[in-house]
Amino acid sequence: MSSLRRTFVAEQERTDGCVHVLLITTGSVASIKAPLIVSELLSYRNVKVEVVSTKSSLAFFDAAAVAGARVWRDEDEWTEDGGYRIGDPILHIELRRWADVVLIAPCSANTLSKIAHGICDNLVTSLLRALAPTTPTYVFPAMNTLMYEHPLTNDHIRIVRDVIGYQIVGPIGKKLACGDIGLGAMTEWKDIVQIVVDKFQLLRVPDS
Numbered sequence: 001m002s003s004l005r006r007t008f009v010a011e012q013e014r015t016d017g018c019v020h021v022l023l024i025t026t027g028s029v030a031s032i033k034a035p036l037i038v039s040e041l042l043s044y045r046n047v048k049v050e051v052v053s054t055k056s057s058l059a060f061f062d063a064a065a066v067a068g069a070r071v072w073r074d075e076d077e078w079t080e081d082g083g084y085r086i087g088d089p090i091l092h093i094e095l096r097r098w099a100d101v102v103l104i105a106p107c108s109a110n111t112l113s114k115i116a117h118g119i120c121d122n123l124v125t126s127l128l129r130a131l132a133p134t135t136p137t138y139v140f141p142a143m144n145t146l147m148y149e150h151p152l153t154n155d156h157i158r159i160v161r162d163v164i165g166y167q168i169v170g171p172i173g174k175k176l177a178c179g180d181i182g183l184g185a186m187t188e189w190k191d192i193v194q195i196v197v198d199k200f201q202l203l204r205v206p207d208s
């Protein structure tokens, strides 16, 4: 295995008594909220966070600005030097083994469509395709209003919700980053964190 590649082994990274939150970010402007979502989650006791981001998503926030969590990207999954050996940890499998809950926040129209069709051509979608159906997974769509109202979106949401079993939350209506007003914005980032807090009955770290 390439010595340059970062590795992750679920068994070594999981901590008894902790809630392991996997935050997936995709190519919507709402990805700028990722550092806030991570820091708010980490203000609760016994929470660990890992972030997995698509290439487009990383145009909207600086991975180095995410304090307290690693940001995993496609390059971490692949080496160009033929360095994979049987038995080496496979990142998308290790990350899904690690996760107690998955948040896809924001979920772009593109990734929503890929999930609905079972496409797994990057780290995010490979991980999701390999995810156990018992892992609670929340999808927070975020897209331009007309993208959201596109006739295909409804079908993709239906498949992701009714066939795959993920929970769809939002989008909400407001003035979008592109200037349009209407449905399509990601659920408020604090409300996203609150879903995890309520589900796992999290308590604040004292003085945070």
Ligand SMILES: Cc1cc2nc3c(=O)[nH]c(=O)nc-3n(C[C@H](O)[C@H](O)[C@H](O)COP(=O)(O)O)c2cc1C
Residues within 6 Å of the ligand: 025, 026, 027, 028, 029, 030, 054, 055, 056, 057, 107, 108, 109, 110, 111, 112, 142, 143, 144, 147
């Ligand atoms: C400035 C900018 C903003 C964008 N905002 C969104 C968005 O809010 N929602 C969306 O679905 N796509 C948006 N896109 C398009 C996606 O980034 C594009 O479809 C991309 O292929 C998504 O890839 P991903 O799903 O792998 O992250 C935006 C593109 C640009 C250049």
